[in-house]
Amino acid sequence: EAGVAQSPRYKIIEKRQSVAFWCNPISGHATLYWYQQILGQGPKLLIQFQNNGVVDDSQLPKDRFSAERLKGVDSTLKIQPAKLEDSAVYLCASSLARGTGNTIYFGEGSWLTVV
Amino acid sequence: AQSVTQLDSQVPVFEEAPVELRCNYSSSVSVYLFWYVQYPNQGLQLLLKYLSGSTLVKGINGFEAEFNKSQTSFHLRKPSVHISDTAEYFCAVTMIYNQGGKLIFGQGTELSVKP
Numbered sequence: 001e002a003g004v005a006q007s008p009r010y011k012i013i014e015k016r017q018s019v020a021f022w023c024n025p026i027s028g029h030a031t032l033y034w035y036q037q038i039l040g041q042g043p044k045l046l047i048q049f050q051n052n053g054v055v056d057d058s059q060l061p062k063d064r065f066s067a068e069r070l071k072g073v074d075s076t077l078k079i080q081p082a083k084l085e086d087s088a089v090y091l092c093a094s095s096l097a098r099g100t101g102n103t104i105y106f107g108e109g110s111w112l113t114v115v
Numbered sequence: 116a117q118s119v120t121q122l123d124s125q126v127p128v129f130e131e132a133p134v135e136l137r138c139n140y141s142s143s144v145s146v147y148l149f150w151y152v153q154y155p156n157q158g159l160q161l162l163l164k165y166l167s168g169s170t171l172v173k174g175i176n177g178f179e180a181e182f183n184k185s186q187t188s189f190h191l192r193k194p195s196v197h198i199s200d201t202a203e204y205f206c207a208v209t210m211i212y213n214q215g216g217k218l219i220f221g222q223g224t225e226l227s228v229k230p
Contacts, residue, residue: 004158033217042119042205042220043159056217091158095136095216101166104218106158 002026003059004107006092012113018080021110025073025094030067031055033104034077035091043091049075117142119206119221127227130198136191136224138206146208148189149218150180153203162204176200201228215221 005024007084013019024030030051035043048056051072059115060067062082069075079086089109122137140146147166151159163174170182180191190204203225207218 031216040222042207042221042222043219048217065165093159101164102216103161103164104216106151106154106160108158 004092004094004105006090006107006110008110010106010111010113012115013082015084015114016081018078019112020079020080021077021090021092021112023075023077023092023107025075025092026105028093029096029105030072031095031097031102032075033091033093033095034067034075035093035106037089037091037109039088046077046090079112082112084114087112087114117144117146117208117210117219119161119208119219121204121206121221121224123194124222125225125227127229128196130228130230131195133194134192134200134226136206136226138189138191138205138221140187140189140206141206142187142208142210145211147211148180148182149207149209150174150178150189151205151207151220152176153223154207155202159205162230166197196226196228198228198230200226202226 032049034046034089046060047067049069052069067077091109093104093106095104118141120139127133149164150162163172165172165182187190203223206221
């Protein structure tokens with residue numbers, strides 16, 4: 001079974017530039033998550049989708065971050081304009097359903113460096 | 116609100132020695148508990164989870180964890196570690212009755228196994 005796919009794996013941009021990350025969840029998984037992991041910290045949820053609807057975006061900096069999940073499958077996370085503090089690993093994850101006992105599967109992450 | 120505290124940021128240990136990685140949580144409601152492992156430059160992989168039943172949970176790679184409700188702890192143990200266990204370990208919780216099922220992570224513990 002294919003895992004959660006993410007691209008690009010690595011990206012270096014200058015501050016104030018924009019960047020987009022793409023995620024393809026495990027086939028059949030209705031719930032999709034984007035987490036931000038800053039070096040030395042645990043992952044923090046940015047946004048959660050159930051199919052193509054947003055369930056939780058309370059910690060998404062909406063002035064610069066946006067995400068969409070058209071057609072309830074792939075998802076894109078965009079940052080515009082980027083700040084130095086956005087340097088982090090952006091982890092996409094998916095689970096079969098929204099129930100809290102379900103295992104959440106993570107992709108390998110997209111590493112962003114803002115200079 | 117829920118929070119997770121991993122009491123050790125780094126744990127150095129010699130190969131074949133036992134290890135315990137400590138995790139305490141705080142929550143006003145019942146939670147499910149998880150341990151994830153992150154190898155260098157990779158995403159997170161589920162080691163084990165506690166949903167209900169026996170408080171001693173066995174996971175992959177010889178790891179186990181014990182849920183202690185009175186002490187609000189979920190410590191991870193392995194009786195004999197290998198070099199390949201060198202990684203970052205994250206404890207996480209999710210509220211049982213939270214429809215979203217999002218994970219709240221601790222800060223991580225870096226396990227370094229030396230020959």
